[in-house]
Amino acid sequence: MDNNLTKIYNRSLKGPLIFFVVIMLLPFIFQSNNYILSTFIMIGFYSLVTTGLTLLIGYAGQISLGHAAFYGIGAYTSAYFTATLQMPSWIGILVGAIIASLVSLIIGIPVFKLKGHYLALATLGFGVIIFTFFKEWKTITGGLNGFFGIPPLSLFGISFSTDFQFYFLIWIFVFLGIFFARNIVQSRVGRALMSIHGSEIASEAIGININKYKLQIFVLSAVYASIAGSLYAHYVTFINPQLFEMMTSIYFLIMVVIGGIGNIWGGLIGAAIYVFLGELLKDIVPKIIPNASGEFEIVFFGVLLVVILIYMPNGISKAIFHFIKRITSNFKNKPVSAFSKKSTGSDIHD
Amino acid sequence: MLVVDNLHTYHGYLHVLKGIHFEIKQGEIFAMVGSNGAGKSTLLGTIAGIYKPRSGTIVFENEEISYGKVEKIVEKGICLVPERRQIFDDLSVKDNLLLGSYHRYKNDKKSVMEDFEQVLDFFPKLKTMLDRPGGLLSGGEQQMVAIGRGLMAKPKLMMLDEPSLGLAPLIVKDIMNILKQMKKTFGTTILLIEQNVKAALQIADHACVLDRGEIVIQGKASDLLEDEKIKDTYLGISKKERLKL
Numbered sequence: 001m002d003n004n005l006t007k008i009y010n011r012s013l014k015g016p017l018i019f020f021v022v023i024m025l026l027p028f029i030f031q032s033n034n035y036i037l038s039t040f041i042m043i044g045f046y047s048l049v050t051t052g053l054t055l056l057i058g059y060a061g062q063i064s065l066g067h068a069a070f071y072g073i074g075a076y077t078s079a080y081f082t083a084t085l086q087m088p089s090w091i092g093i094l095v096g097a098i099i100a101s102l103v104s105l106i107i108g109i110p111v112f113k114l115k116g117h118y119l120a121l122a123t124l125g126f127g128v129i130i131f132t133f134f135k136e137w138k139t140i141t142g143g144l145n146g147f148f149g150i151p152p153l154s155l156f157g158i159s160f161s162t163d164f165q166f167y168f169l170i171w172i173f174v175f176l177g178i179f180f181a182r183n184i185v186q187s188r189v190g191r192a193l194m195s196i197h198g199s200e201i202a203s204e205a206i207g208i209n210i211n212k213y214k215l216q217i218f219v220l221s222a223v224y225a226s227i228a229g230s231l232y233a234h235y236v237t238f239i240n241p242q243l244f245e246m247m248t249s250i251y252f253l254i255m256v257v258i259g260g261i262g263n264i265w266g267g268l269i270g271a272a273i274y275v276f277l278g279e280l281l282k283d284i285v286p287k288i289i290p291n292a293s294g295e296f297e298i299v300f301f302g303v304l305l306v307v308i309l310i311y312m313p314n315g316i317s318k319a320i321f322h323f324i325k326r327i328t329s330n331f332k333n334k335p336v337s338a339f340s341k342k343s344t345g346s347d348i349h350d
Numbered sequence: 351m352l353v354v355d356n357l358h359t360y361h362g363y364l365h366v367l368k369g370i371h372f373e374i375k376q377g378e379i380f381a382m383v384g385s386n387g388a389g390k391s392t393l394l395g396t397i398a399g400i401y402k403p404r405s406g407t408i409v410f411e412n413e414e415i416s417y418g419k420v421e422k423i424v425e426k427g428i429c430l431v432p433e434r435r436q437i438f439d440d441l442s443v444k445d446n447l448l449l450g451s452y453h454r455y456k457n458d459k460k461s462v463m464e465d466f467e468q469v470l471d472f473f474p475k476l477k478t479m480l481d482r483p484g485g486l487l488s489g490g491e492q493q494m495v496a497i498g499r500g501l502m503a504k505p506k507l508m509m510l511d512e513p514s515l516g517l518a519p520l521i522v523k524d525i526m527n528i529l530k531q532m533k534k535t536f537g538t539t540i541l542l543i544e545q546n547v548k549a550a551l552q553i554a555d556h557a558c559v560l561d562r563g564e565i566v567i568q569g570k571a572s573d574l575l576e577d578e579k580i581k582d583t584y585l586g587i588s589k590k591e592r593l594k595l
Contacts, residue, residue: 191441192449199438201432
């Protein structure tokens with residue numbers, strides 16, 4: 001019997017590495033197509049946020065409907081530090097992450113005393129408060145007029161001003177984020193998080209400080225969102241408060257649920273589905289309903305969410321991984337054909 | 351080993367434990383019986399640090415733990431196997447067991463590994479289902495995992511909250527035998543809370559009856575098994591029926 005503790009989880013990097021190589025080769029194929037590159041870049045931003053959210057929602061079993069606020073904190077801090085204070089980009093990203101972690105810590109202490117619907121409402125309220133700050137703190141954020149002139153990202157002397165360059169940067173961040181999250185999940189801390197998700201009473205009974213873990217993972221997910229927000233601000237070079245309103249938080253949640261809350265790759269898969277379907281809808285819907293406004297998107301994703309929750313409660317990632325597993329195991333244990341020479345009845349008598 | 355003195359615990363305004371006093375000696379099985387709402391689970395929760403007492407003291411191995419944090423109390427060697435097993439449905443049996451040693455895992459992986467094997471030797475059935483999600487096990491198997499998870503904490507005192515709840519009579523017998531074996535093999539002191547009074551008193555050394563937050567009878571388990579009041583109230587055998595027999 002295999003009791004080796006190091007083999008509790010599948011730590012093989014083969015699958016992730018293959019995926020990483022494919023993702024890194026894509027821009028060379030679509031080098032001239034900025035539309036495709038920018039679509040993938042958007043997937044990257046959302047993937048970063050949703051990976052953090054997956055840790056919070058999928059593993060620790062807590063909910064947040066206010067993560068757009070942390071995304072916005074990162075974006076505005078980077079914008080302010082680089083455009084207004086003329087400081088290097090990495091300082092903006094770092095300060096954004098620090099502010100997001102401090103805010104999440106201050107908010108998290110009282111908020112995580114709540115559970116279920118009350119927790120969802122409290123985080124929703126927090127998101128609305130921060131959105132109001134973005135809107136009203138005009139001297140810093142520019143209010144509803146937005147924040148203009150954010151410089152392109154420049155890290156250690158390298159400027160990421162084109163889609164082609166930015167693509168590599170964001171996806172390296174995404175993979176680092178997923179890799180870090182994967183290490184957390186496949187550890188003692190990950191088990192503790194999942195136990196909190198399973199039963200708070202039982203987790204407490206075995207000596208897990210549930211409040212500490214809930215708070216730590218909330219702060220970590222806020223940092224993920226903040227870094228994504230900082231990178232986003234540098235990419236689009238213009239931000240306004242509406243980008244970080246309540247609906248954005250809901251979309252993040254939809255991405256996590258569609259992708260699959262119990263899988264660290266679920267965030268990425270959910271983000272990809274959300275962005276691709278969103279783009280597809282923008283193309284298709286006007287052809288069917290000529291005067292349709294942007295609101296159709298939420299209706300569509302609302303329906304999709306319900307369908308996924310009913311038919312795939314573990315999300316699409318689970319179905320995809322199940323499919324891959326089936327294919328690879330079929331490939332490895334290729335069955336011997338009943339009609340092959342070896343299995344014919346005559347062989348038995350040989 | 352454990353001395354609980356004049357313990358009062360409230361749930362909001364509800365006075366649940368009203369001056370509890372009892373003592374458990376090292377290496378014994380102490381059974382606490384009582385009907386629903388007597389305060390049994392609250393008592394275990396208070397000893398484990400999940401609920402804070404309003405007044406009174408809990409002394410474990412000459413150290414007061416009345417207002418200690420749960421994780422510190424677990425580290426001192428007290429573990430709680432909660433009511434209805436509360437095993438983690440989505441986690442594998444292996445993960446469930448390893449979570450029991452959560453507080454030691456970081457610094458003492460080797461010893462955790464040894465304990466893991468020891469627990470599997472104690473529950474050989476679990477060896478065959480290590481990768482199975484906890485939620486897919488039967489009630490009896492889940493109880494084994496819950497007790498195994500408790501053992502992984504290497505407790506000096508294990509508190510079990512109604513381990514027989516919802517289990518078939520034969521399985522209850524198995525679980526009670528497991529507790530007796532556990533005391534013998536690991537030398538674990540056991541505080542057992544049960545509604546199945548007969549089963550609990552049969553394996554216990556000492557016992558008490560908790561009624562509406564107060565201990566009403568206390569003594570040797572064998573004496574309690576013969577107590578008229580207990581026979582009438584908890585074993586469902588009235589004096590009249592006994593005379594008929």
